[in-house]
Amino acid sequence: MYATISDLLLDLFGLNIPMPIQTFGFFMALAFMAAYQVTTLELKRFEANGLLQPIRVKLVQNEPITLVDIITQTIIGAFIGFKLLEMVLDYDALVQNPQKFLLSAKGSWFGALIGGGIAYYYKNKEAKALIGKKREEVWVSQNPHQLMGTVVAIAAIGGLLGAKIFHNLENIDELMADPIGALISFSGLTFYGGLIVAATGILYYTKKNGIPALVMCDSTAAGLMLSYGIGRIGCHLSGDGDWGIENFMPKPEWLSFMPDWFWAYNYPNNVLNEGIPIPGCVGNHCSALPNGVFPTPLYEAVTCIGLFLFLWVIRKKFTIPGTFFFFYLLLNGIERFLIEKIRVNTNYHIFGNEITQAEIISSIFVLVSITTLVYLGLNRKKVA
Numbered sequence: 001m002y003a004t005i006s007d008l009l010l011d012l013f014g015l016n017i018p019m020p021i022q023t024f025g026f027f028m029a030l031a032f033m034a035a036y037q038v039t040t041l042e043l044k045r046f047e048a049n050g051l052l053q054p055i056r057v058k059l060v061q062n063e064p065i066t067l068v069d070i071i072t073q074t075i076i077g078a079f080i081g082f083k084l085l086e087m088v089l090d091y092d093a094l095v096q097n098p099q100k101f102l103l104s105a106k107g108s109w110f111g112a113l114i115g116g117g118i119a120y121y122y123k124n125k126e127a128k129a130l131i132g133k134k135r136e137e138v139w140v141s142q143n144p145h146q147l148m149g150t151v152v153a154i155a156a157i158g159g160l161l162g163a164k165i166f167h168n169l170e171n172i173d174e175l176m177a178d179p180i181g182a183l184i185s186f187s188g189l190t191f192y193g194g195l196i197v198a199a200t201g202i203l204y205y206t207k208k209n210g211i212p213a214l215v216m217c218d219s220t221a222a223g224l225m226l227s228y229g230i231g232r233i234g235c236h237l238s239g240d241g242d243w244g245i246e247n248f249m250p251k252p253e254w255l256s257f258m259p260d261w262f263w264a265y266n267y268p269n270n271v272l273n274e275g276i277p278i279p280g281c282v283g284n285h286c287s288a289l290p291n292g293v294f295p296t297p298l299y300e301a302v303t304c305i306g307l308f309l310f311l312w313v314i315r316k317k318f319t320i321p322g323t324f325f326f327f328y329l330l331l332n333g334i335e336r337f338l339i340e341k342i343r344v345n346t347n348y349h350i351f352g353n354e355i356t357q358a359e360i361i362s363s364i365f366v367l368v369s370i371t372t373l374v375y376l377g378l379n380r381k382k383v384a
Contacts, residue, residue: 001239003271003285006095008237018091020098024271027234031227036152038223042315043145046215051321054141055210061136065127073123074116081115082107096284144211151202158201159194166193166357191228192336192361214322221328222311228332229304236297239270244294244342264292294342300335307331320380326369333365 002008005021046052085108087094087101094101206216235242243265251263268278268288275289311328318324340359347354 001267001269001271001285002237003269004095007269018095020087020094020101022098022271023238024234024240027237028231031230031234032152032156034230035155035220035223035227036148038226038312039151039220040145040148042219042222043148044143046219047143047145051215052144052211054143056139057142057209059138059140061138062130062133063135064130065123070120070123070127074120077119078112078116081118082109082112084115085111144206144209147206147209147211150205154201154205155198158198161194162197163190163194165197166190169193169357190357191231192358195224196361212321214325217322217325218318221325222308222315225304225311225328225332226308229301229308232297232301232304236295236301239267239272241270241272241274241344242297243267243289243344244296245344246291247294247342248291261292262295262298265295265298266290266292267295293344296339296343300339303335303339307335320376322376323373326372326376329365330369330373333362333369336362337366 002011002023004019005023005026006017006019008023009015009017043052083102086106089108090106093106202220203213203216207213232242234240247264249264251258251260255263266275266289269281269283269285270287270289271285273285273287275287278286278288311324311331315324318327336358340356340362343356345356345358347356348360
């Protein structure tokens with residue numbers, strides 16, 4: 001497994017390039033980029049089809065810059081300089097543990113002075129350039145796809161916040177044992193939590209800007225499936241704990257063409273350092289699971305990227321607003337419910353049965369999807 005992109009490059013290509021880029025974070029960034037590109041293409045398609053019209057947006061020109069603005073910008077610049085110069089001076093520490101480095105009080109006060117000075121200079125220069133100019137409010141016309149920059153920002157903040165909240169709700173023991181560590185850790189993210197919180201924020205913002213909720217949902221469906229699949233590649237390559245239960249069964253004959261690790265894998269050098277020590281290994285990640293487990297992140301990556309291709313091919317056949325999104329949600333719910341059967345997760349005890357948080361949410365998604373698809377089909381004229 002590869003905790004960092006540097007580990008991946010070294011193993012695949014023999015290139016030793018120390019970089020403070022975590023593998024999971026890298027693929028999460030790729031997932032957001034993929035969702036952005038696919039959703040933008042879909043919004044442009046809906047604009048061309050007349051389902052979305054240009055919207056009027058109010059912009060403020062020549063907004064005066066206050067003393068508070070200058071102080072705030074100076075503080076931000078000082079903080080960036082504080083960390084940035086220390087990154088250059090102590091690059092090894094950054095590469096070894098980026099999270100610890102960024103969250104620590106370690107930094108350069110000389111860098112803070114430089115960063116704050118530069119920020120103050122440019123903000124003050126901007127303020128002087130606005131002297132004598134009248135503040136104006138103007139209305140401009142924008143196409144809905146031009147809002148995607150803000151949509152992605154909402155998705156990133158809401159997604160990470162929701163993913164962290166739902167993970168901690170699912171793992172109360174970890175939260176109680178180390179509240180600060182559980183809240184600021186970059187690991188431990190629940191997809192459905194991120195999806196629910198991010199979707200709420202995005203729908204509020206786009207509805208406020210005149211984009212119908214069902215059309216916005218449809219535009220995100222294919223991108224969500226693709227981004228989930230890409231994110232799971234990051235989970236697998238880093239070994240972040242989203243693996244399956246131990247698998248002692250012999251590999252079935254119909255999978256004989258696949259390598260053994262596709263059926264049972266012990267995630268050597270996983271980023272969590274879970275398992276037993278690897279003999280002769282030197283470094284920060286020298287553990288492997290004692291027994292092979294189902295590589296469920298890999299299964300989900302293959303499945304969801306395949307489902308994305310399927311959705312992309314058939315997307316134009318869905319002419320009733322909302323049906324494409326709820327069809328995506330149906331497929332997502334079924335896929336997640338099934339994978340939970342062989343995946344390690346925290347179980348809730350409800351009416352004498354063990355069930356996971358993801359099984360509960362995916363079951364709700366399946367029921368809501370089927371009900372909504374029937375309703376939209378019966379009321380197609382009203383919805384249109």
